[in-house]
């Protein structure tokens with residue numbers, strides 16, 4: 001039998017009986033094993049993620065199947081058959097760490113590639129779009145998805161008040177309430193990088209890119225009623241499904257694909273459509289910008305310990321490697337700040353030292369000390385000398401020349417002139433009759449919990465997307481209210 005020890009490795013003589021003065025007590029302060037045990041227990045929790053608190057993770061492998069070196073010089077893509085270790089965390093968004101896996105909610109799809117040039121994190125969702133196009137509204141949006149400050153209840157009133165005043169959310173709202181709104185576990189859904197990013201090749205040329213992860217298990221979703229039943233009988237449904245599939249050797253896989261636009265195509269497409277290629281509420285039509293396969297992502301190893309690897313995982317969209325780049329997307333720009341900041345608070349100053357976060361390649365920086373510094377640089381210099389004779393290069397470095405900017409620095413509100421409706425309407429028109437009916441019923445079930453002013457404002461948006469969409473929701477809400 002393994003000898004039980006204290007955290008300092010000292011054999012524990014008795015783990016059943018506290019040291020007491022006489023058989024009845026009181027308990028003596030010198031029972032350090034008892035004290036250490038109680039103290040550590042009191043400190044077992046770290047703050048849950050402010051969003052995406054409930055999640056599941058697994059390790060895996062990315063294998064390159066197609067040559068994309070004309071687009072990117074990133075080493076992980078440098079040869080067909082090349083493999084890179086990965087970690088993927090799936091999540092729901094609005095619930096707490098103990099909430100049900102089958103909520104109607106986007107699913108997080110956060111992939112880390114442990115490349116030889118450092119960690120690349122693509123922190124996306126199972127949807128190609130998002131509710132917002134400016135990060136300044138994210139905290140407000142999330143407050144409406146979480147609990148009401150007075151009642152501590154989820155509030156349909158707050159949710160629809162926000163969405164109805166933010167019509168840019170319409171496309172994502174349509175996806176969320178459609179039959180794809182509640183995936184059947186995490187293996188049967190697609191993932192998306194969602195934002196527009198860049199790829200940069202050896203010649204320093206940039207193309208704009210959107211990342212797609214197409215499930216090879218087939219898409220499967222849950223009906224609203226089945227999801228509700230599972231939330232009661234098996235709130236950890238998606239965690240159970242993922243863990244057991246991997247444990248049984250049934251490794252889930254996704255085809256990793258890209259849509260690509262060069263800058264001339266971007267300008268032409270924007271001029272033709274009036275849309276902004278960097279607007280996260282829009283998709284790039286696949287007819288015009290088809291998907292190109294890049295590789296296969298397979299999840300094949302469950303973490304040894306959930307807290308160490310999944311709860312402490314700290315992925316950030318700011319983590320990119322040479323050959324990859326950001327874009328001017330305002331949402332992405334806010335996110336480049338938000339994640340590392342959240343993780344400094346949630347996990348700690350040296351969260352990158354933890355095994356799940358540590359790069360698999362050698363790393364050298366001059367950041368030192370702080371709590372839990374376990375990879376602290378040894379005897380290496382803790383400062384970088386100033387090389388006054390090295391001329392500063394333009395651009396962002398690593399051959400990324402940067403992108404041109406135009407206009408005055410300022411705050412710009414384009415919402416009054418933006419088209420929030422065409423792509424949402426196109427999606428509605430694509431649905432089967434059953435799909436349209438389910439969408440309308442799902443929306444009505446939720447929207448009927450908001451007051452009449454909000455309902456009317458939101459129905460106005462649906463009407464602009466498609467008259468049948470708006471009329472359908474209006475009728476379904478009226479019917480529910482007559483029944484109440």
Ligand code: HEM
Nearest residue numbers: 049052089108109110124125130135138194334335338342
């Ligand atoms: C400006 C808007 C946004 C802000 C400020 C924001 C902020 C955050 C923060 C602070 C976290 C917790 C990070 C942690 O503690 O580790 C988080 C998690 C997450 N966010 Fe966002 N977010 C935004 C938009 C988005 C968008 C548009 C997507 C997807 C396209 C997304 C996907 C995720 C995912 C998947 C996670 C969980 C990552 C994990 O599994 O560890 N977020 N977000």
